[in-house]
Amino acid sequence: MSSIESLQQSFESYFKHRHFPLVPATLxxxxxxxxANSGKRIRPVLCLMGNELFGxxxxxxxxxAAAVELFHNFTLVHDDIMDKAPLRRGxxxxxxxxxxxxxxxxxxxxxxxxYDYLNKMDGLHLKKIIxxxxxxxxxxxxxxxxxxxxxxxxNVQLDEYIHMIQLKTSVLLAASLQxxxxxxxxxxxxxxxxxxxxxxxxIAFQIQDDYLDAFGxxxxxxxQVGGDxxxxxxxxxxxxxxxxxxxxxxxxxxxxLESTSTDKVEKVLSIYxxxxxxxxxxxxxxxxxxKAYHHLxxxxxxxxxxxxxxxxxxxxxxxxx
Amino acid sequence: MSSIESLQQSFESYFKHRHFPLVPATLxxxxxxxxANSGKRIRPVLCLMGNELFGxxxxxxxxxAAAVELFHNFTLVHDDIMDKAPLRRGxxxxxxxxxxxxxxxxxxxxxxxxYDYLNKMDGLHLKKIIxxxxxxxxxxxxxxxxxxxxxxxxNVQLDEYIHMIQLKTSVLLAASLQxxxxxxxxxxxxxxxxxxxxxxxxIAFQIQDDYLDAFGxxxxxxxQVGGDxxxxxxxxxxxxxxxxxxxxxxxxxxxxLESTSTDKVEKVLSIYxxxxxxxxxxxxxxxxxxKAYHHLxxxxxxxxxxxxxxxxxxxxxxxxx
Numbered sequence: 001m002s003s004i005e006s007l008q009q010s011f012e013s014y015f016k017h018r019h020f021p022l023v024p025a026t027l028x029x030x031x032x033x034x035x036a037n038s039g040k041r042i043r044p045v046l047c048l049m050g051n052e053l054f055g056x057x058x059x060x061x062x063x064x065a066a067a068v069e070l071f072h073n074f075t076l077v078h079d080d081i082m083d084k085a086p087l088r089r090g091x092x093x094x095x096x097x098x099x100x101x102x103x104x105x106x107x108x109x110x111x112x113x114x115y116d117y118l119n120k121m122d123g124l125h126l127k128k129i130i131x132x133x134x135x136x137x138x139x140x141x142x143x144x145x146x147x148x149x150x151x152x153x154x155n156v157q158l159d160e161y162i163h164m165i166q167l168k169t170s171v172l173l174a175a176s177l178q179x180x181x182x183x184x185x186x187x188x189x190x191x192x193x194x195x196x197x198x199x200x201x202x203i204a205f206q207i208q209d210d211y212l213d214a215f216g217x218x219x220x221x222x223x224q225v226g227g228d229x230x231x232x233x234x235x236x237x238x239x240x241x242x243x244x245x246x247x248x249x250x251x252x253x254x255x256x257l258e259s260t261s262t263d264k265v266e267k268v269l270s271i272y273x274x275x276x277x278x279x280x281x282x283x284x285x286x287x288x289x290x291k292a293y294h295h296l297x298x299x300x301x302x303x304x305x306x307x308x309x310x311x312x313x314x315x316x317x318x319x320x321x
Numbered sequence: 322m323s324s325i326e327s328l329q330q331s332f333e334s335y336f337k338h339r340h341f342p343l344v345p346a347t348l349x350x351x352x353x354x355x356x357a358n359s360g361k362r363i364r365p366v367l368c369l370m371g372n373e374l375f376g377x378x379x380x381x382x383x384x385x386a387a388a389v390e391l392f393h394n395f396t397l398v399h400d401d402i403m404d405k406a407p408l409r410r411g412x413x414x415x416x417x418x419x420x421x422x423x424x425x426x427x428x429x430x431x432x433x434x435x436y437d438y439l440n441k442m443d444g445l446h447l448k449k450i451i452x453x454x455x456x457x458x459x460x461x462x463x464x465x466x467x468x469x470x471x472x473x474x475x476n477v478q479l480d481e482y483i484h485m486i487q488l489k490t491s492v493l494l495a496a497s498l499q500x501x502x503x504x505x506x507x508x509x510x511x512x513x514x515x516x517x518x519x520x521x522x523x524i525a526f527q528i529q530d531d532y533l534d535a536f537g538x539x540x541x542x543x544x545q546v547g548g549d550x551x552x553x554x555x556x557x558x559x560x561x562x563x564x565x566x567x568x569x570x571x572x573x574x575x576x577x578l579e580s581t582s583t584d585k586v587e588k589v590l591s592i593y594x595x596x597x598x599x600x601x602x603x604x605x606x607x608x609x610x611x612k613a614y615h616h617l618x619x620x621x622x623x624x625x626x627x628x629x630x631x632x633x634x635x636x637x638x639x640x641x642x
Contacts, residue, residue: 082422104402
């Protein structure tokens with residue numbers, strides 16, 4: 001079985017070439033540049049792991065992994081336009097440098113090239129894979145729309161938020177695993193549990209992300225803490241706090257949402273702590289992580305084959321923070 | 322063989338249902354509405370004709386036709402954002418009513434659903450069809466990028482313009498025919514000539530479109546004449562006029578490009594006529610139409626099977642205007 005690092009490296013050497021034609025350079029060069037400024041390639045690694053859980057890694061799993069990575073990057077390019085984000089992975093976003101039209105069109109063509117990679121696979125599993133890929137792509141778009149809709153609402157329930165965040169981020173992690181497992185020849189039963197492992201792990205990861213933005217150690221977290229609070233972003237923490245805080249805590253929290261004072265973050269954190277939001281978030285994260293492990297256990301392959309997925313879960317979810 | 326009208330009707334009854342889920346309605350309802358405000362469904366009709374040229378229309382040709390129609394509509398929704406267009410087919414554009422983010426995301430999801438339709442086809446020709454569909458989709462995006470690039474240039478050569486307009490509009494017409502013919506079981510030879518028929522017909526149509534915007538009868542043309550001249554849009558006419566006008570004609574034309582005076586259209590038209598741009602455009606249109614018919618002749622099927630394509634060419638290209 002392969003480690004995370006070796007899969008990252010294998011994928012990198014497969015993926016490290018030009019993905020688009022040379023002309024028009026005004027369209028394609030920004031995309032090559034964006035793709036080269038890689039993230040952690042988590043989704044491609046999940047594709048490869050999903051395959052290797054059930055058998056030797058097939059060349060098709062690399063084509064699939066590239067398709068998933070291109071799809072993911074396409075969503076980032078378009079999300080950055082919608083969010084008017086100036087930075088992504090520490091660099092100026094595509095639309096910030098090249099204009100919104102080129103970023104829009106570039107995202108479009110990146111999506112088409114994702115399907116080119118799918119179409120490189122042999123025909124055996126193609127229809128099944130396109131079906132799940134498309135279902136997931138639609139869900140990711142739905143998640144983004146719900147996220148935008150929620151930004152306009154004052155009152156979002158926790159279950160609605162979990163539904164949205166799951167569409168926006170978890171289903172692609174889950175599908176990456178399942179898509180890989182289709183290539184590995186997994187049974188429907190095993191595919192289902194693998195998907196659920198990924199879905200629950202993704203939710204746990206998102207809870208952790210929200211938690212760390214509020215309570216994380218800035219040194220370890222790698223970005224400014226309190227950004228979500230400053231911008232009133234709807235997170236697991238804020239939504240639960242608004243649902244559970246009472247009396248003066250609730251009214252103070254609502255006042256703070258209107259405020260831009262310098263001690264806003266500190267004061268919101270103090271309410272969060274008083275209402276036990278930090279402990280609640282940790283418990284909720286653990287609940288989803290337990291669900292994820294439960295589904296991993298249900299997959300009918302030997303324990304040793306599951307080790308890389310356990311390592312990945314540990315890599316993504318730090319239990320000591 | 323089926324007439325244009327009967328193919329339009331068959332497609333309409335296949336296509337007249339919901340294409341997207343019910344929720345989130347904020348994402349999907351605008352798309353249903355946009356698709357229902359149909360155009361002439363030229364591209365789906367071309368898919369069906371491409372099939373019927375070689376054999377009985379297969380159910381897969383309808384799935385294909387729907388995919389092509391969705392792809393075409395996806396490009397319209399996104400182009401309208403880029404062009405900041407307020408109107409499309411006489412109605413407010415998606416982004417004008419629902420905001421740019423929803424239009425962007427809606428276009429994305431429409432593209433995914435186009436692939437859903439492709440994936441409904443049986444596996445036999447799927448890889449070939451996705452290959453040509455994707456090649457065409459990339460070319461359409463390239464055409465749009467070149468169009469935007471050209472807007473920033475003063476000096477665009479006619480051959481560059483033809484290359485751009487061909488990518489932006491003709492290749493999808495050509496590919497619609499060829500894709501349909503793949504389902505009909507056409508040989509590579511016949512597919513190639515059918516594609517070239519569509520490509521040349523598309524260029525002839527675009528020349529006619531530019532011509533009518535300048536010289537058309539407003540009653541028959543159905544939109545305001547002179548809009549391209551008013552907005553300095555690069556067209557076959559303007560590019561050729563800038564290439565061929567001499568002396569005072571050229572300097573006057575260049576001055577008019579800087580002007581917004583009320584008699585701008587009239588004055589530009591007078592220069593066009595003086596330089597014989599109208600006759601030149603008609604000759605160029607005929608040249609491409611002849612090329613189209615040449616390729617139609619080369620297709621090795623009986624003449625009677627080609628009648629609907631001839632009727633379509635006559636429907637698209639009016640020779641008496």
